[in-house]
Amino acid sequence: xxxxxxxxxxxxxxxxxxxxxxxxxxxxxxxxxxxxxxxxxxxxxxxxxxxxxxxxxxxxxxxxxxxxxxxxxxxxxxxxxxxxxxxxxxxxxxxxxxxxxxxxxxxxxxxxxxxxxxxxxxxxxxxxxxxxxxxxxxxxxxxxxxxxxxxxxxxxxxxxxxxxxxxxxxxxxxxxxxxxxxxxxxxxxxxxxxxxxxxxxxxxxxxxxxxxxxxxxxxxxxxxxxxxxxxxxxxxxxxxxxxxxxxxxxxxxxxxxxxxxxxxxxxxxxxxxxxxxxxxxxxxxxxxxxxxxxxxxxxxxxxxxxxxxxxxxxxxxxxxxxxxxxxxxxxxxx
Amino acid sequence: xxxxxxxxxxxxxxxxxxxxxxxxxxxxxxxxxxxxxxxxxxxxxxxxxxxxxxxxxxxxxxxxxxxxxxxxxxxxxxxxxxxxxxxxxxxxxxxxxxxxxxxxxxxxxxxxxxxxxxxxxxxxxxxxxxxxxxxxxxxxxxxxxxxxxxxxxxxxxxxxxxxxxxxxxxxxxxxxxxxxxxxxxxxxxxxxxxxxxxxxxxxxxxxxxxxxxxxxxxxxxxxxxxxxxxxxxxxxxxxxx
Numbered sequence: 001x002x003x004x005x006x007x008x009x010x011x012x013x014x015x016x017x018x019x020x021x022x023x024x025x026x027x028x029x030x031x032x033x034x035x036x037x038x039x040x041x042x043x044x045x046x047x048x049x050x051x052x053x054x055x056x057x058x059x060x061x062x063x064x065x066x067x068x069x070x071x072x073x074x075x076x077x078x079x080x081x082x083x084x085x086x087x088x089x090x091x092x093x094x095x096x097x098x099x100x101x102x103x104x105x106x107x108x109x110x111x112x113x114x115x116x117x118x119x120x121x122x123x124x125x126x127x128x129x130x131x132x133x134x135x136x137x138x139x140x141x142x143x144x145x146x147x148x149x150x151x152x153x154x155x156x157x158x159x160x161x162x163x164x165x166x167x168x169x170x171x172x173x174x175x176x177x178x179x180x181x182x183x184x185x186x187x188x189x190x191x192x193x194x195x196x197x198x199x200x201x202x203x204x205x206x207x208x209x210x211x212x213x214x215x216x217x218x219x220x221x222x223x224x225x226x227x228x229x230x231x232x233x234x235x236x237x238x239x240x241x242x243x244x245x246x247x248x249x250x251x252x253x254x255x256x257x258x259x260x261x262x263x264x265x266x267x268x269x270x271x272x273x274x275x276x277x278x279x280x281x282x283x284x285x286x287x288x289x290x291x292x293x294x295x296x297x298x299x300x301x302x303x304x305x306x307x308x309x310x311x312x313x314x315x316x317x318x319x320x321x322x323x324x325x326x327x328x329x330x331x332x333x334x
Numbered sequence: 335x336x337x338x339x340x341x342x343x344x345x346x347x348x349x350x351x352x353x354x355x356x357x358x359x360x361x362x363x364x365x366x367x368x369x370x371x372x373x374x375x376x377x378x379x380x381x382x383x384x385x386x387x388x389x390x391x392x393x394x395x396x397x398x399x400x401x402x403x404x405x406x407x408x409x410x411x412x413x414x415x416x417x418x419x420x421x422x423x424x425x426x427x428x429x430x431x432x433x434x435x436x437x438x439x440x441x442x443x444x445x446x447x448x449x450x451x452x453x454x455x456x457x458x459x460x461x462x463x464x465x466x467x468x469x470x471x472x473x474x475x476x477x478x479x480x481x482x483x484x485x486x487x488x489x490x491x492x493x494x495x496x497x498x499x500x501x502x503x504x505x506x507x508x509x510x511x512x513x514x515x516x517x518x519x520x521x522x523x524x525x526x527x528x529x530x531x532x533x534x535x536x537x538x539x540x541x542x543x544x545x546x547x548x549x550x551x552x553x554x555x556x557x558x559x560x561x562x563x564x565x566x567x568x569x570x571x572x573x574x575x
Binding site (some may be wrong): 202 | 385387406407408409411416417419423424425426427428432435436439442443444445448482485487488519530
């Protein structure tokens with residue numbers, strides 16, 4: 001495992017990754033509370049972007065409804081916690097299979113009946129919307145009035161129940177991002193990863209090479225959904241509230257995919273870089289506007305739009321591939 | 335020699351058009367067998383049925399003693415039939431080596447072992463020096479070779495080659511003939527090829543089947559085929575004799 005994780009890594013990229021990781025580990029000592037929350041948001045998007053990238057970047061299946069897995073993960077763990085006092089890490093054991101099962105169901109319907117491309121994307125939106133409307137009317141989860149987690153004084157950090165100060169949450173999401181990054185790298189370098197790339201590149205040719213494309217597409221959806229579920233659990237426990245409109249909404253799905261698109265779809269580091277670029281710049285914009293006393297609702301969205309436009313026009317492969325070449329750490333052909 | 339592949343009265347109709355009409359033949363294990371015929375004769379449709387890309391409407395296709403008609407393309411590949419595409423279909427954004435490694439992963443789940451096998455095949459197909467190139471940047475002859483290498487990587491018993499000589503220069507054709515002959519001789523690989531380049535067909539095939547308008551008009555050794563009046567009239571043209 002460890003050997004496979006490190007084989008083929010350019011020495012320079014190891015050094016750069018270690019430096020970045022070191023800076024991120026040290027960050028809480030040097031930044032104020034506001035910046036720490038921004039970093040948490042960045043890592044949250046980096047993590048969720050990684051998860052989405054498994055499906056789209058590796059296996060070529062465009063999901064525009066990834067909010068469904070965020071929502072399911074969050075709601076399952078939060079409901080178990082609020083109603084039955086189940087700790088989120090145990091709740092995760094339920095959230096992951098449920099999200100994976102939802103992914104399997106959507107995937108089965110689509111792949112079995114040949115729903116592909118934009119039609120598949122529309123199907124994923126439809127299911128996220130079903131979930132939104134369903135949860136909006138489900139009393140067990142307080143329907144549209146929202147599910148609230150009890151907030152206590154942060155006397156001490158309780159990692160097991162995920163109750164604590166932002167620094168604890170920061171380290172939790174940092175660890176999750178590192179794990180997701182390592183997992184993606186392992187997957188991409190294994191048989192399943194190569195088969196995903198083959199399916200992404202040319203599904204008919206992949207089948208001619210003996211690949212059971214149905215099965216491997218199912219793996220992609222289920223793994224991606226399972227990984228995304230944790231993003232939902234984290235979201236629920238960090239923000240302490242869940243509203244169907246927010247967690248299942250299309251804007252959440254879009255928010256997840258912007259990072260990888262800006263950073264580089266199908267690359268390992270793209271989702272992380274994209275989250276830094278996008279959230280980082282948006283927050284900078286916010287503070288600048290606040291400093292100048294400007295109040296322009298929707299400015300962030302316009303800014304996202306401009307960023308996306310610039311990247312699509314100028315760097316269609318995302319920011320990371322050309323940057324990686326500059327740094328001499330290109331991810332050989334992928 | 336025992337039959338590796340046999341077709342019995344295989345037919346395929348696309349709307350009103352009969353693309354393949356009751357075609358039957360047998361390819362013995364270890365043979366090199368060619369299918370020739372003018373454009374639109376149904377050669378590629380025949381291939382697509384054997385490879386599982388389309389299912390035949392009627393008839394039976396038996397491979398290694400078991401019926402395979404109606405199976406999916408990937409299942410047929412796992413049974414031991416690999417194909418190339420007439421219009422080449424590499425995995426465009428991946429390196430040449432990764433393209434072939436993916437094929438090799440079918441029988442060798444370990445990436446390292448699959449990569450080793452891929453490199454051997456790239457040597458054989460004269461692509462080793464270009465292994466780090468991105469497949470979409472290859473020239474047509476190299477793409478044809480890549481198709482063959484990827485198909486071979488799945489370790490087939492039967493290799494289906496759909497016009498791999500088309501677009502190759504004469505020297506490149508000769509080289510391909512040498513490579514295919516060596517594969518056939520060394521590993522007993524059975525080869526079924528569709529080909530327009532008669533020079534290559536004559537050099538390679540032990541038997542030739544001629545299709546015209548979806549029906550078989552002749553079958554025999556290359557020497558008898560080129561003198562068959564029906565073949566000369568429909569396909570080769572008088573000047574070929």
